[in-house]
Amino acid sequence: MTDASMQENPEATPHPVSLTAPNERTRKRAKAERRFRAYGIAAVATGLFFLVVLFTSILSEGIPAFTRTVVSVEFTLTEQQREESEAELFKTKAYSNLFISALKTELDERGLNVEINEDAIERLLGKVGGTIRTFYSENPGKLGEPVEFDLAASSRVDGYFKGRVSRDTMQDSRFLEKSDLDLVDALKEAGVIKQAFNWPFITGADSGVDNPGGAGIGASVVGSFFMMLVVLGLSLPIGVAASIYLEEFAPQNRFTDLIEVNISNLAAVPSIVFGILGLAVFIQFMHLPQSAPLVGGLVLTLMTLPTIIISTRASLKAVPPSIRDAALGVGASKMQAVFHHVLPLAAPGILTGTIIGLAQALGETAPLLLIGMVGFVARGYPDGFLAGFTEPNSAMPAQIYTWASRADAAFYEKAWGGIIILLVFLLTMNIIAIILRRRFERRW
Amino acid sequence: MSFVKLSASALAIAAVSATAAVARDNVQVAGSSTVLPYASIVAELFGDNTDFPTPVVESGGSSAGLKRFCEGVGENTIDVANASRAIREKEIKACAENGVTDIMEVRIGYDGIVFASQQSGPAFTAFQPADIYNAIGAKVIKDGALVDNSFNSWAEFNGDLPDVEIAMFIPGTKHGTREVFEDKVLLAGCETTGAMEAMIKGGLSEDDAEDACLDVRTDGKSVDIDGDYTETLARIDTNPNGIGVFGLAFYENNTDKLKVATMGGIEPSTETIASGQYPVSRPLFFYVKKAHIGVIPGLKEYAQFFVADEIAGGSSPLANYGLVADPELAKTQDAIANEVTMGSDS
Numbered sequence: 001m002t003d004a005s006m007q008e009n010p011e012a013t014p015h016p017v018s019l020t021a022p023n024e025r026t027r028k029r030a031k032a033e034r035r036f037r038a039y040g041i042a043a044v045a046t047g048l049f050f051l052v053v054l055f056t057s058i059l060s061e062g063i064p065a066f067t068r069t070v071v072s073v074e075f076t077l078t079e080q081q082r083e084e085s086e087a088e089l090f091k092t093k094a095y096s097n098l099f100i101s102a103l104k105t106e107l108d109e110r111g112l113n114v115e116i117n118e119d120a121i122e123r124l125l126g127k128v129g130g131t132i133r134t135f136y137s138e139n140p141g142k143l144g145e146p147v148e149f150d151l152a153a154s155s156r157v158d159g160y161f162k163g164r165v166s167r168d169t170m171q172d173s174r175f176l177e178k179s180d181l182d183l184v185d186a187l188k189e190a191g192v193i194k195q196a197f198n199w200p201f202i203t204g205a206d207s208g209v210d211n212p213g214g215a216g217i218g219a220s221v222v223g224s225f226f227m228m229l230v231v232l233g234l235s236l237p238i239g240v241a242a243s244i245y246l247e248e249f250a251p252q253n254r255f256t257d258l259i260e261v262n263i264s265n266l267a268a269v270p271s272i273v274f275g276i277l278g279l280a281v282f283i284q285f286m287h288l289p290q291s292a293p294l295v296g297g298l299v300l301t302l303m304t305l306p307t308i309i310i311s312t313r314a315s316l317k318a319v320p321p322s323i324r325d326a327a328l329g330v331g332a333s334k335m336q337a338v339f340h341h342v343l344p345l346a347a348p349g350i351l352t353g354t355i356i357g358l359a360q361a362l363g364e365t366a367p368l369l370l371i372g373m374v375g376f377v378a379r380g381y382p383d384g385f386l387a388g389f390t391e392p393n394s395a396m397p398a399q400i401y402t403w404a405s406r407a408d409a410a411f412y413e414k415a416w417g418g419i420i421i422l423l424v425f426l427l428t429m430n431i432i433a434i435i436l437r438r439r440f441e442r443r444w
Numbered sequence: 445m446s447f448v449k450l451s452a453s454a455l456a457i458a459a460v461s462a463t464a465a466v467a468r469d470n471v472q473v474a475g476s477s478t479v480l481p482y483a484s485i486v487a488e489l490f491g492d493n494t495d496f497p498t499p500v501v502e503s504g505g506s507s508a509g510l511k512r513f514c515e516g517v518g519e520n521t522i523d524v525a526n527a528s529r530a531i532r533e534k535e536i537k538a539c540a541e542n543g544v545t546d547i548m549e550v551r552i553g554y555d556g557i558v559f560a561s562q563q564s565g566p567a568f569t570a571f572q573p574a575d576i577y578n579a580i581g582a583k584v585i586k587d588g589a590l591v592d593n594s595f596n597s598w599a600e601f602n603g604d605l606p607d608v609e610i611a612m613f614i615p616g617t618k619h620g621t622r623e624v625f626e627d628k629v630l631l632a633g634c635e636t637t638g639a640m641e642a643m644i645k646g647g648l649s650e651d652d653a654e655d656a657c658l659d660v661r662t663d664g665k666s667v668d669i670d671g672d673y674t675e676t677l678a679r680i681d682t683n684p685n686g687i688g689v690f691g692l693a694f695y696e697n698n699t700d701k702l703k704v705a706t707m708g709g710i711e712p713s714t715e716t717i718a719s720g721q722y723p724v725s726r727p728l729f730f731y732v733k734k735a736h737i738g739v740i741p742g743l744k745e746y747a748q749f750f751v752a753d754e755i756a757g758g759s760s761p762l763a764n765y766g767l768v769a770d771p772e773l774a775k776t777q778d779a780i781a782n783e784v785t786m787g788s789d790s
Contacts, residue, residue, distance in 0.1 A: 090493060375474070
């Protein structure tokens, strides 16, 4: 249509067309491009905005988890007291009572200007009996001599120090009364209650819901570590072997096409499905232990395999055919060509893919839900290397999920702290992947 | 290739450990998320105070836990199922079909179900079961006739309640709490409002009418929460008009955020629940596979430890956390000591 009309009256359009002055259409195109760039910048800015919001909220909520409030006093336990406590059913309570009365005597001697009673002291302290009992069973030689203890304060006292609990909003309850805060203030002045770095959070295992002071993420870091060992040990050889065969040796036919399509499909399967499979096959059929990192690792291997196969095949494809041709040309067998020439060149890509697959598996909770790794798993550190695979343990994301669903706000804070630790691991893994790629990647 | 060697050795290790790990030495527990906090307290203390390893306690809901409990006997099945309701006939049957016949029922105490709203929200301080039924029941009596629930505000059916939009967050059907909520609140409300009578007059049989009473409206005014109480708390936090259903212990841990309402004029507390005055409470249980006693180390000891006076009695850690102690605890202790199973004592 336009061509026809232009031919009809060529004189109608003025002809001084300048190449430097932009005409209407060029201006329109330039405008469209500017608009598109603005959209792009807006998209990036939105992404960055959310990232900043996410990070500030994680950091501001999680950083307090790394400090804790401790009651630091000297305490002496006699041989006889220990025997009496050990004779009870509820031993840790007996230890805790001994500590409370010792603390009261000590505070009475110091002559603080507040009323002190044992109930109030009990409300201020966390669950200290376990810590004391463990200490003396590990160091029986310390019986009868004064030992300096740093014991966790209760979650509400901890919250008072961190600003989570304030005098104005708190309500008297059996957990803490307003008058107790006067005692806390006095003890703070006397240096008995203070804040310290929260080592138990880094090194400890999970604790009961009434003992947030004793909860730590260390054991679940170990659980995650053993799971990642299983994932690495299984998915890397299987994945690499499968992709080398598919890429270099397999004939192109319907069957290999089918396998290829299915690998891509497998990569898109929701991870909870692998958990159901793990429960049915590994636990109910193969009778592997429940809640064990070994089973968790096997399930996550299934999940990671497609990722590794896809990235390995991509990096094998990226090796130029001339390398293979040259190797074959000088008389190498096909296998020699692959293992001596192609695979080393593809290795950085394979490793990057593997690490990213592992990082994905590290943050996965859903499949663990079904094989018993989510819940209260407080076994602590495994007894040995092999036991690490089979003893019940949790994993970092599972531990975070468990904490986030507990009633006491102190656990919520710990969940955020756990996220920081998980992110540190993920970032480290991703940085290693980037470094490997930068150092060893070859471009053609 | 060094990584081939590395992975081969890792494979070998995994295979070896898989075959080495046949005997389970810890008690494996799953079930109700209401019992989970108590079970986790006991599990930690059990690990701290005995030579047995700390039991593993999973969550997932009463029904899910009992389902796994009934999957069979053997080390790859759980030993203990926590439940916030009694086991059902149907479930006992399913258990028996899979060879789980000797089941020990252990009642650990009572738990109250409370209705709470945001601390700074409108004054929801007193409810009757009828109010809750009128708010979320599927069919209610309006102007003398049984109609589909179209109430928008609490004040429409009870002038004492605030004139704000109805928004209730109730436990989802996989929770044992839902059953108690239905029995003690919805059904009671259905009867007192006269909705049940109207349904029976409308041609329903008594059983069908009872079922119909438990239907909740589906227009978004009542939201099923399938997650934990923390999810309900998050919803209440963002909705000043929201009313949530919580366990007593959860509420007591969050008194600075939540305001509790009385039910039938009684304020929920461990005392009113123990005396039976507060109407919405239920017993909490765990179920033990007798066949596993003697096979799984520490199983009987765990059950005994759980209900010991020092752990679940009057001023124990469990009571301190919010469990209402069972006045008949001694009977339960005897039953465990003698390994009494369900059905054998009656």
